Structure formats: structure tokens, C-alpha cells
Amino acid sequence: MPARELQEKLNALREQLEQNPPHSEAERADLQLLMQQIELQIQLETKTQDSSLADEVNLAVEQFELTHPGVAAALRNIVQALGNMGI
Structure with a gap:
């Protein structure tokens, strides 16, 4: 998945979380970790490929x-x- 598309999907996830945040601290922590992993993937993809x-x-x-x-x-x-x- 191109980095730009992945970033757009991550932004949509963030918007959803702002509108309807998880209730438990564990869920928030899990989602935060997942979003950090996605950010790392985006950075890796943009560093290894200029653009398709x-x-x-x-x-x-x-x-x-x-x-x-x-x-x-x-x-x-x-x-x-x-x-x-x-x-």
C-alpha cells in the first residue's frame, strides 16, 4: 500500500478515535501502539521508495x-x- 494511502487511512482512524475514543486505558494503549507501528511503516516506505x-x-x-x-x-x-x- 503506498505511503500516502496508508497515511490517509491512518488519519481517518485518528478522526474516528477523536469522535469516539475507546473507554478503557488498555484499548487506548493498544491503538496508540498500533498507530505508532503504522507510522513506522509509512516512514520506512517513504525512505525506501521515492514515489511510484x-x-x-x-x-x-x-x-x-x-x-x-x-x-x-x-x-x-x-x-x-x-x-x-x-x-
Whole structure:
């Protein structure tokens, strides 16, 4: 799972915990430890990989979508091909 997606899911978890925190201290401690482990995984992933090629192409799609729709369409096809390749 890319680091950005994992971070988004962790942020959603934090929001849920703010709205409805666990009642017991043990549950809070367990969740805190789990979130720390997830943070470490995110840090490890971002240090070992800059960003995936598909992510970079997706950013380019967003950049060119309004000004160069043909380029954006071609880039979307590349993203699709990369996905089919498992990249």
C-alpha cells in the first residue's frame, strides 16, 4: 500500500478515535501502539521508495488535464497499462 494511502487511512482512524475514543486505558494503549507501528511503516516506505511511477504519472495527468486534455488522456492510458503490469 503506498505511503500516502496508508497515511490517509491512518488519519481517518485518528478522526474516528477523536469522535469516539475507546473507554478503557488498555484499548487506548493498544491503538496508540498500533498507530505508532503504522507510522513506522509509512516512514520506512517513504525512505525506501521515492514515489511510484504510477503516482508520478497520475500527478502529471492532474497537471495537464485542463490545459492539454489529449496529453492527459494519453497519460491515463499509461497509468492503466502500469496498473495492468502490477506497477
